[in-house]
Amino acid sequence: MSHVGPVSDHPLDDLAAYAVDALEPAERHAVDDHLAQCAACSAELASHREALGALATVEAPPSEVWQDIAAAIGAPGLPDPHTGRRAPAARDEPVSSRPLDQASEDGDDGVAPVTSLAGAARVRARRPSALRWVAAAAVFVAVAGVAGLVGFALGSSSDDANIGSLAQQAADDPNGIRATLADGEGQPVARVVADDDGAFVLLDALEDLPEGQAYQLWSVGGPEPVSLGMLGRDGTNTVAFRLPPTIRELAITVAPTSGDSAPSGEFQASGSVLR
Amino acid sequence: MVRHEHDGPGDEALVAAVSGRDHEALSEIYRRYGGAVWSVARHVCGRAEPAKGVCQAVFTELWSHPDRFDPAEGALRAWLVARAHARAVHIARSQAPQRRPDGDARTEQTPPSAEVEIAVHAQALTDDGRRAIDQLVPGEREALLLAYFGGHTTSETARLLGTLEDTVKNHLRSGLLNLRRTLEVEGVMT
Numbered sequence: 001m002s003h004v005g006p007v008s009d010h011p012l013d014d015l016a017a018y019a020v021d022a023l024e025p026a027e028r029h030a031v032d033d034h035l036a037q038c039a040a041c042s043a044e045l046a047s048h049r050e051a052l053g054a055l056a057t058v059e060a061p062p063s064e065v066w067q068d069i070a071a072a073i074g075a076p077g078l079p080d081p082h083t084g085r086r087a088p089a090a091r092d093e094p095v096s097s098r099p100l101d102q103a104s105e106d107g108d109d110g111v112a113p114v115t116s117l118a119g120a121a122r123v124r125a126r127r128p129s130a131l132r133w134v135a136a137a138a139v140f141v142a143v144a145g146v147a148g149l150v151g152f153a154l155g156s157s158s159d160d161a162n163i164g165s166l167a168q169q170a171a172d173d174p175n176g177i178r179a180t181l182a183d184g185e186g187q188p189v190a191r192v193v194a195d196d197d198g199a200f201v202l203l204d205a206l207e208d209l210p211e212g213q214a215y216q217l218w219s220v221g222g223p224e225p226v227s228l229g230m231l232g233r234d235g236t237n238t239v240a241f242r243l244p245p246t247i248r249e250l251a252i253t254v255a256p257t258s259g260d261s262a263p264s265g266e267f268q269a270s271g272s273v274l275r
Numbered sequence: 276m277v278r279h280e281h282d283g284p285g286d287e288a289l290v291a292a293v294s295g296r297d298h299e300a301l302s303e304i305y306r307r308y309g310g311a312v313w314s315v316a317r318h319v320c321g322r323a324e325p326a327k328g329v330c331q332a333v334f335t336e337l338w339s340h341p342d343r344f345d346p347a348e349g350a351l352r353a354w355l356v357a358r359a360h361a362r363a364v365h366i367a368r369s370q371a372p373q374r375r376p377d378g379d380a381r382t383e384q385t386p387p388s389a390e391v392e393i394a395v396h397a398q399a400l401t402d403d404g405r406r407a408i409d410q411l412v413p414g415e416r417e418a419l420l421l422a423y424f425g426g427h428t429t430s431e432t433a434r435l436l437g438t439l440e441d442t443v444k445n446h447l448r449s450g451l452l453n454l455r456r457t458l459e460v461e462g463v464m465t
Contacts, residue, residue, distance in 0.1 A: 017422070047451075050349060050353045052356070056311065065313065069335055073298060081302045081306030082305075178324045182336075187362075188328075274327055
């Protein structure tokens with residue numbers, strides 16, 4: 001475990017950047033390799049993380065976070081440790097096993113139910129998401145007298161109908177539906193976002209597949225997996241799809257281009273839908 | 276280690292109980308550290324919805340893979356917060372590729388100045404954290420707030436601050452070491 005080289009061999013500056021997740025992937029992998037054989041740097045990383053972990057204020061998470069955790073670990077009735085409240089009964093309902101075509105015939109398929117969840121005050125700015133909050137909070141900063149304010153140009157209403165911009169709008173919708181799909185290592189590799197314009201899968205970090213194969217999206221929360229559609233073979237792609245209102249658990253598999261009738265092979269990514 | 280007083284079993288015992296599929300043990304860990312995880316995720320993501328997903332993923336990961344937490348590599352709170360931060364940064368970057376200051380013409384809005392962004396991120400700090408951050412030398416404070424709470428890479432941080440990437444990395448290291456010393460002196464960490 002111990003590293004035997006001189007101190008100058010330790011990537012100490014990169015290690016600090018690693019601790020705050022600020023390295024590019026190639027640099028991060030180099031630090032990973034070093035950490036695997038250097039106890040001294042592992043100890044310094046732990047020290048950095050201890051200090052960082054003490055910085056942020058502590059706020060109770062929204063109750064739905066625990067509800068989803070409790071459901072995911074198979075204990076949906078376990079009360080929220082921050083409030084003592086149990087999940088509403090509606091959140092414990094099993095996912096419907098209705099096939100998608102039946103849901104469509106009932107008129108409650110895809111985007112319509114999403115509309116009822118969407119608030120009236122949808123902001124259609126295509127502002128970078130993290131910076132939107134920064135801009136809002138800047139009002140406070142301005143009042144506090146911080147110098148150097150610049151103007152924040154609100155994004156104009158978008159009439160750009162391409163899938164990418166619609167997906168971005170759905171991602172920015174504070175009342176939209178969300179799912180983060182993680183790989184077997186727990187790393188987020190895809191997202192599902194939905195608003196009243198539709199539902200979209202955003203593949204963020206999957207591998208491109210060879211000819212003849214494609215990613216396939218599944219609902220896996222019910223008694224039988226149900227295919228929600230093919231996603232192509234591009235590992236960083238955005239695809240529109242229908243998200244029936246009862247869907248709670250999603251997974252992505254690799255399938256032949258024509259699609260599988262049932263999932264084959266391991267899940268490339270999976271996650272829960274948060275409504 | 277950060278000072279925290281908790282009644283009942285220690286963190287390592289709770290993680291061991293999670294390995295034995297003890298729901299109550301995970302509930303207790305969430306009671307202790309859910310707030311810290313949530314706050315970091317919320318601030319770095321910038322919005323509540325993805326932060327909820329981050330928070331959920333961190334605790335379900337601990338449930339599914341408790342062996343990934345190694346007490347020899349630091350305290351449970353720091354490990355959970357670090358996992359949340361990594362996930363939140365990934366989401367923040369993937370949702371906002373156009374914020375990267377690479378001169379890309381897709382950038383449609385005027386981003387906030389570094390000064391404003393730094394001031395906003397400082398709002399995420401505890402009183403102890405703010406006092407410790409404010410004692411850092413010029414350059415360290417700015418680099419830490421932009422990189423950690425802003426989720427910026429070192430190259431982005433360097434451009435925002437008008438300095439060199441190596442300088443940012445050096446400031447991050449010296450800043451983290453000085454931060455720890457101050458937190459120890461103030462009794463926040465042992």
